[in-house]
Amino acid sequence: MSDRYRDLTLSPVGRRVTKTLGLPRPAVLRRYTPGEPLLxxxxxLASSGGALGEVLARTLDAAGVELHAADDGTREFAALVFxxxxxxxxxxxxxxxxxxxxxxxxxxxxGRLLVLSRxxxxxxxxxxxxxxxxxxxxxxxxxxxxxxxxxxxxxxxEEGAEQALESTLRFxxxxxxxxxxxxxVAVTTADRDRAAAPEDWDRPLTGRVxxxxxxxxxxxxxxxxxxxxxxAHVVCADLPxxxxxxxxxxxxxGGTALQVDxxxxxxxxxxxxxxxxxxxxxxxVVHNAGITRDRLFANMDDATWRSVLAVNLDAQLRIxxxxxxxxxxxxxxxxIAASSTSGIAGNRGQAxxxxxxxxxxxxxxxxxxxxxxxxGTINAVAPGFIETEMxxxxxxxxREVARRINSLKQGGLPVDVAETICWLSQAASGGLNGQVxxxxxxxxxxx
Amino acid sequence: MASTVRRAAILGGNRIPFARTNGPYARASNQDMLTAxxxxxVARFGLQGERVGEVAAGAVLKxxxxxxxxxxxxxxxxxxxxxxxxxxxxxCGTGLETAILVANKIALRQLESGVAAGVDSASDxxxxxxxxxxxxxxxxxxxxxxxxxLAALARLRPSALRPEIPxxxxxxxxxxxxxxxxxxxxxxxxxxxAQDELTMASxxxxxxxxxxxxxxxxxxxxxxxxxxxxxxPDSSMESLxxxxxxxxxxxxxxxxxxxxxxxxxxxxxxxxxxxLASADWAAQHNLPVQAYLVDAETAAVDxxxxxxxxxxxxxxxxxxxxxxxxxxxxxxxxxxxxxxFASTVLATLAAWEDPEFCKQRLGLDGPLGAIDRDxxxxxxxxxxxxxxxxxxxxxxxATLARLLKEKGSGRGLISICAAGGQGVVAILEAx
Numbered sequence: 001m002s003d004r005y006r007d008l009t010l011s012p013v014g015r016r017v018t019k020t021l022g023l024p025r026p027a028v029l030r031r032y033t034p035g036e037p038l039l040x041x042x043x044x045l046a047s048s049g050g051a052l053g054e055v056l057a058r059t060l061d062a063a064g065v066e067l068h069a070a071d072d073g074t075r076e077f078a079a080l081v082f083x084x085x086x087x088x089x090x091x092x093x094x095x096x097x098x099x100x101x102x103x104x105x106x107x108x109x110x111g112r113l114l115v116l117s118r119x120x121x122x123x124x125x126x127x128x129x130x131x132x133x134x135x136x137x138x139x140x141x142x143x144x145x146x147x148x149x150x151x152x153x154x155x156x157x158e159e160g161a162e163q164a165l166e167s168t169l170r171f172x173x174x175x176x177x178x179x180x181x182x183x184x185v186a187v188t189t190a191d192r193d194r195a196a197a198p199e200d201w202d203r204p205l206t207g208r209v210x211x212x213x214x215x216x217x218x219x220x221x222x223x224x225x226x227x228x229x230x231x232a233h234v235v236c237a238d239l240p241x242x243x244x245x246x247x248x249x250x251x252x253x254g255g256t257a258l259q260v261d262x263x264x265x266x267x268x269x270x271x272x273x274x275x276x277x278x279x280x281x282x283x284x285v286v287h288n289a290g291i292t293r294d295r296l297f298a299n300m301d302d303a304t305w306r307s308v309l310a311v312n313l314d315a316q317l318r319i320x321x322x323x324x325x326x327x328x329x330x331x332x333x334x335x336i337a338a339s340s341t342s343g344i345a346g347n348r349g350q351a352x353x354x355x356x357x358x359x360x361x362x363x364x365x366x367x368x369x370x371x372x373x374x375x376g377t378i379n380a381v382a383p384g385f386i387e388t389e390m391x392x393x394x395x396x397x398x399r400e401v402a403r404r405i406n407s408l409k410q411g412g413l414p415v416d417v418a419e420t421i422c423w424l425s426q427a428a429s430g431g432l433n434g435q436v437x438x439x440x441x442x443x444x445x446x447x
Numbered sequence: 448m449a450s451t452v453r454r455a456a457i458l459g460g461n462r463i464p465f466a467r468t469n470g471p472y473a474r475a476s477n478q479d480m481l482t483a484x485x486x487x488x489v490a491r492f493g494l495q496g497e498r499v500g501e502v503a504a505g506a507v508l509k510x511x512x513x514x515x516x517x518x519x520x521x522x523x524x525x526x527x528x529x530x531x532x533x534x535x536x537x538x539c540g541t542g543l544e545t546a547i548l549v550a551n552k553i554a555l556r557q558l559e560s561g562v563a564a565g566v567d568s569a570s571d572x573x574x575x576x577x578x579x580x581x582x583x584x585x586x587x588x589x590x591x592x593x594x595x596x597l598a599a600l601a602r603l604r605p606s607a608l609r610p611e612i613p614x615x616x617x618x619x620x621x622x623x624x625x626x627x628x629x630x631x632x633x634x635x636x637x638x639x640x641a642q643d644e645l646t647m648a649s650x651x652x653x654x655x656x657x658x659x660x661x662x663x664x665x666x667x668x669x670x671x672x673x674x675x676x677x678x679x680p681d682s683s684m685e686s687l688x689x690x691x692x693x694x695x696x697x698x699x700x701x702x703x704x705x706x707x708x709x710x711x712x713x714x715x716x717x718x719x720x721x722x723l724a725s726a727d728w729a730a731q732h733n734l735p736v737q738a739y740l741v742d743a744e745t746a747a748v749d750x751x752x753x754x755x756x757x758x759x760x761x762x763x764x765x766x767x768x769x770x771x772x773x774x775x776x777x778x779x780x781x782x783x784x785x786x787x788f789a790s791t792v793l794a795t796l797a798a799w800e801d802p803e804f805c806k807q808r809l810g811l812d813g814p815l816g817a818i819d820r821d822x823x824x825x826x827x828x829x830x831x832x833x834x835x836x837x838x839x840x841x842x843x844x845a846t847l848a849r850l851l852k853e854k855g856s857g858r859g860l861i862s863i864c865a866a867g868g869q870g871v872v873a874i875l876e877a878x
Contacts, residue, residue, distance in 0.1 A: 233493075236490075240660075240662075240663045240666070240668070240673060241668055241673040242668070243487070243666070243667040243668040243673070244483070244487075244667060244668045244669055244670075246490070246667075247486055247487045247489075247490035247491075247667050248486070248490075250490035250493075250495075251486055251489055251490050251495050251525040254493070254495045254496070255493065256490065256491065256492065256493040257487070257490035257491050257667075259663045259664065259667070260663060261660070261663075264660065266660070270663075277733065277735060278493070278733045278734065279733065280733065
């Protein structure tokens with residue numbers, strides 16, 4: 001649905017009023033369109049003696065980004081990329097501050113601040129660990145300070161995982177990550193062959209076969225559309241009763257419709273038969289289908305509890321197990337499950353939903369080694385407030401508050417969730433496993 | 448020209464749930480329903496933008512503006528606009544006849560793929576002006592002078608304004624199909640109880656098939672309906688017995704009237720489509736073959752002079768088909784006999800069991816014999832699903848193909864009676 005408040009702030013009068021009163025002024029976010037340059041302007045590539053300088057320069061240069069090593073104050077940057085892999089002490093942090101603090105003033109609208117570091121967990125001394133962990137707090141704070149649709153994110157790169165970095169670098173700099181901010185993502189050592197770059201970064205999923213559950217509407221339909229745009233063949237799955245809309249989505253994205261109840265015993269078999277039988281393979285499984293049955297826990301009956309857990313969690317567990325047992329998922333396979341910020345922070349009246357979505361996070365973390373065993377990955381996305389039919393039905397005041405309590409002062413769009421899933425779906429994203437990425441504009445709740 | 452004939456494969460189907468007349472589809476036109484059904488088929492099989500060899504479809508109740516109904520539906524669908532299409536009409540046999548036409552062209556290598564479909568709306572039915580008014584209007588159109596126009600209009604009488612609504616009746620006898628069937632039921636002494644039993648089985652079988660997910664890959668919901676509206680899963684002998692007879696009430700002393708609204712199909716709205724292809728085309732598209740359409744036969748009977756019952760033509764078509772294929776009536780794993788009326792199915796089965804009928808009417812040495820009733824309409828048929836005339840054939844072909852696919856072997860017989868004393872029958876074999 002349209003964000004009338006934001007539209008108002010863009011008008012001359014609305015602009016003056018909101019500025020005077022200090023009201024939130026949500027920006028129009030830069031979003032991705034195929035074929036456009038990675039960044040709308042130059043990028044500052046700075047470092048404090050980091051190890052990624054060469055990789056970053058080569059990668060960004062190849063992606064057509066105009067790179068500058070220093071900020072002379074004459075130009076506006078579309079992105080600030082800081083290689084902090086050399087940050088090992090409090091003194092190093094001061095050096096970082098000296099570089100980034102003035103540069104932040106020259107970051108343009110929907111600007112990107114991307115800091116890369118080594119994981120704190122692998123530090124060999126307390127000082128190093130402290131310095132690395134300090135970056136976490138720094139980046140999350142800057143995400144809250146940035147204006148005009150800017151985002152800040154931290155990527156930790158394990159030693160030896162440099163080659164698996166490119167898809168993540170591109171994601172965070174591009175408009176694909178419009179609503180992802182204040183996040184920490186870990187790129188770990190992936191088999192190098194498994195993180196091979198696609199021939200065309202605008203069609204990174206060419207030749208891949210994906211299934212999306214709950215594809216008949218809302219976020220699921222956006223995921224199907226995004227996967228298809230990126231080159232995948234999409235099997236659109238939803239309940240038989242959703243068939244009419246499902247057929248519409250399938251025809252729109254040039255995919256196929258699969259009417260299946262994911263809670264049925266035969267769900268995994270139906271999915272694999274359809275995908276493998278028709279398309280010879282199954283590479284990407286997006287568990288998007290989910291339901292809410294809100295009720296205070298004390299008043300919640302057994303059926304209400306069970307139905308949410310059955311659809312949102314148990315079905316995913318069983319389908320994953322079925323697909324792995326039958327060896328349907330192989331090298332470069334990807335499972336992406338929909339969690340929620342409710343699953344991270346909890347939500348009043350949503351004990352069943354939050355339990356199921358927290359369960360997803362547990363599932364993803366625990367299953368990561370199993371997927372790694374076949375050369376695949378499993379990750380989760382946790383959407384915050386997304387503009388859908390479901391949120392449009394919320395009471396006005398509740399919706400307005402929910403919309404504004406994030407660093408970008410607006411709700412995300414279904415496509416923002418879809419873009420994040422598409423990034424995790426890429427073969428080149430093999431360095432990301434067992435992670436939870438929030439698509440919430442750095443929501444105050446659960447961020 | 449290629450000389451060898453090959454088998455035409457059935458790859459699957461799609462239909463919208465059938466609705467009772469003036470129900471949820473009351474405002475949907477034949478073109479709307481056919482387009483939605485084609486779109487559901489395209490979505491199921493990933494045929495977006497595909498140039499299918501041809502689409503053959505039809506409707507029994509058809510507006511004059513729908514002279515190119517099927518082609519218009521194709522143009523409105525997700526199929527390639529370069530897909531040719533034509534309309535077919537053979538009353539209730541239309542749906543099966545389109546499948547036979549497409550299959551024959553595939554068999555003769557004139558086509559690699561094709562869609563056979565059918566649609567009917569008893570709600571959005573064409574209403575024609577009366578013959579008197581039509582003549583006046585035509586005369587008015589021909590008139591060149593104001594005087595001539597006045598003269599034409601002067602012939603207009605108030606009675607001419609009464610519209611002509613299509614009716615479910617035979618033009619040559621003036622009798623409704625139900626009245627014809629009622630005569631046949633009396634002739635073959637089909638009991639009320641037997642008819643109600645068949646009806647109950649139809650409802651229970653269809654409900655069980657829905658519950659088992661059988662229709663997940665055959666039906667796409669439409670306008671809020673996800674199952675056939677006429678389906679009553681809790682249908683019982685008691686509830687059926689309470690219904691009053693509606694046909695045959697004027698036959699004899701009236702006590703022989705057995706046909707009710709329960710054991711007769713209701714007027715319905717709906718559409719169905721079947722995807723057929725050569726085995727090569729199926730393989731190229733990674734689409735598993737569900738069954739093959741082996742052979743088909745049509746027959747007609749002289750019901751006008753009272754020689755035979757209106758809906759008895761399949762009784763003649765089947766033995767001809769069996770003889771040509773060297774098969775006995777018992778050589779089938781599934782029998783799909785269209786339930787226009789429960790009595791029609793039972794009269795047909797009775798005729799095949801009757802030595803005299805088989806000898807005198809069919810010219811056989813002995814009776815065709817009884818069938819295993821457990822193999823009859825195992826997932827329900829028209830009494831439960833409803834019967835949008837031209838859509839029934841596609842429903843049955845897709846259902847039987849899937850039954851054969853699930854069984855993995857075997858053979859099925861389709862028998863559909865049609866208005867005008869006609870019958871269309873076919874044999875399907877598992878892939």
